[in-house]
Amino acid sequence: MLKTLLMCLCVLLYSQHLLATDTLLVKKQAFEIAEFTTQNGKTISPVRVGWEAYGHLNADKSNAILITHFFSGTSHAAGKYQPSDPATGYWDAIIGPGKAIDTNKFYVISVDTLVNANVFDPNVITTGPATINPATGKPWGLTFPVVTIADFVEVQRHLLDSLGITQLHAVIGASMGSFQAIEWAVRYPERVKRLIPVIGTAYLDAWAAVRLERWAYPIKQDPAWRNGNYYDYGQPLHGLRTAVAYITQDALYPTAFNARFSEPADDVAPHQDILAPFSAWQELMAQAQTRAAVQDANHILYLIRASQLYRAGMGDNWQQALSQVKAKTLFLPATGDQLLLPTMSQRSAAVMPPPTVSYAEIPGDFGHLDGIVNISAVAEQIALFLN
């Protein structure tokens, strides 16, 4: 009787909480693999990553949806850790009770990748160059093996296996998350029922690989980087900040960028002094510095490399690999994307069997970032596709 009363009270409080904030409360959990072998044959002992989940796994464990995160992201896809958190997870607009990815129906799970950018965020758990290699008692640094999107997927598979989840109702990911989602459908065609690559592509071409290398350049040129061995001295903050600034700009269409940063015409000093910076540059760098505070420069280099190496199946014929996918697929590029162009989604979709694949574009002023901030524009398509 008391137990029932308490349960009712809890449910009531929980519902009221939802009513009051419309926000899920979530908890970061840790998952460990004692010994993990990478795609290039190296060993990481142990791998430890964070994960979180929203909703409830049903009895036959058939209602799981995996959300794979983007380059600068974490597994915090929805909800808050504390009601006082200033922001929710990045796709809170579409993940939650009654939302497009309905947590009343689905068990939604997300995992921090290896070499996650935000390694110093207290809510992120990852393994990479900045974490301690127990064999030496020191940070891995550049002795950490090159890891790939396929490695990220294998870590997630280990976690799902440990939870007894053998079927995925869907895998959904934005940008670098789309690479992981596609790789899931390629490697495990029998396990993945539905696939949604958002602002995504099944291959990185020379143009994109070089664009990404330009993010790495400021880090590698910073003398404080010390060829990756900076852990005894402090981060190459100048290079890291610049890399984060470039990532920020490349993810934004000019309309959204110009709405946030000062017009060059308002600056007087740059007309007098060749070394005087524009306000827009300084503002961008200041914003990047704040974001870089929880990031690690080497982790950024490893994420760049994992992204550059991506093509479906990780072999020499991504088209052939992609044609093996059995999942029903919905490509959702952003119309104004100048980083992973809609043509990349189109080329990817073109090699999949037409009855399996559909395509819609996300409108907006943010370009690539519309895949995150404007995802509600395609909420209905996502809901329809999942049900």
Added chain:
Amino acid sequence: MLKTLLMCLCVLLYSQHLLATDTLLVKKQAFEIAEFTTQNGKTISPVRVGWEAYGHLNADKSNAILITHFFSGTSHAAGKYQPSDPATGYWDAIIGPGKAIDTNKFYVISVDTLVNANVFDPNVITTGPATINPATGKPWGLTFPVVTIADFVEVQRHLLDSLGITQLHAVIGASMGSFQAIEWAVRYPERVKRLIPVIGTAYLDAWAAVRLERWAYPIKQDPAWRNGNYYDYGQPLHGLRTAVAYITQDALYPTAFNARFSEPADDVAPHQDILAPFSAWQELMAQAQTRAAVQDANHILYLIRASQLYRAGMGDNWQQALSQVKAKTLFLPATGDQLLLPTMSQRSAAVMPPPTVSYAEIPGDFGHLDGIVNISAVAEQIALFLN
């Protein structure tokens, strides 16, 4: 009689030469201004620039067309200096006898800008940080004043004044050349009859200014740059080459870029070694190194600054300045341009009186560079507009 015979022979040889190679032969000339005052009130003594011309100036000097060059360009818009030259000027497809800009009708003239990138090209004459300041006997370095698009225009105006040319049938320029062309029409509305901004804009916004600053970054981060004082030590070649590589990529749409550089999937080393570069990166750098051989790092910084500062009229209201233009105007952006987006041409055109302004897009796979390599796609529109 002998004189007439010689003249006929010359004309005959000239025509035959044209017939044989279909190529104009042109000659670089030098123009000097003893003392030039810049927009920001500094003095350059002397200014010396190169120029070349195609066709003949008519008796009332009313048939001149000024071609203003792009960032990495020179006044070599058409023809060859020697029949054995490996390439013609950059717009040879539209400038010449019987071509869209018909040198049988028009006197086409082009001028090397101040701080021209290719200062060490024997066919370029320019004044900038790498040239000798007679007052000190040493290169100007960063004591050279910040110069603007309006300064480029004023140098050209001095030259035209010296030739007695007070009317321009048209001013036509691509990219940074479009800034100069627009500035001509804004500053001298009575002198400019027609205006063609190709892959152009009447303003640089925060997004574009920051993109351009990213070209400057590798130069400024190169220790060999020595805050601009490298002339006793040799150029900051690593930074300069990287800047040129970035300019190359930003001017190319992915389709054309990928056709020229190796696919990342063909590289094995980057999957094993985090420091191993992709072939595409190395190829791009090698190509940039070749182009950088005649360029100066500080000149690139000054060209970046001149471009960043540009807005029509150089004041705080480019829209108002542009609305004063009297020239009949034809905007020709490139559909795939990701550097100066077609929307910039559209926004520029929108503030001009509708009967004056027209608009067409250049198709192609090259993006921004379509304004140079694919200009023949709009040759008919240009010819029609000029006649």
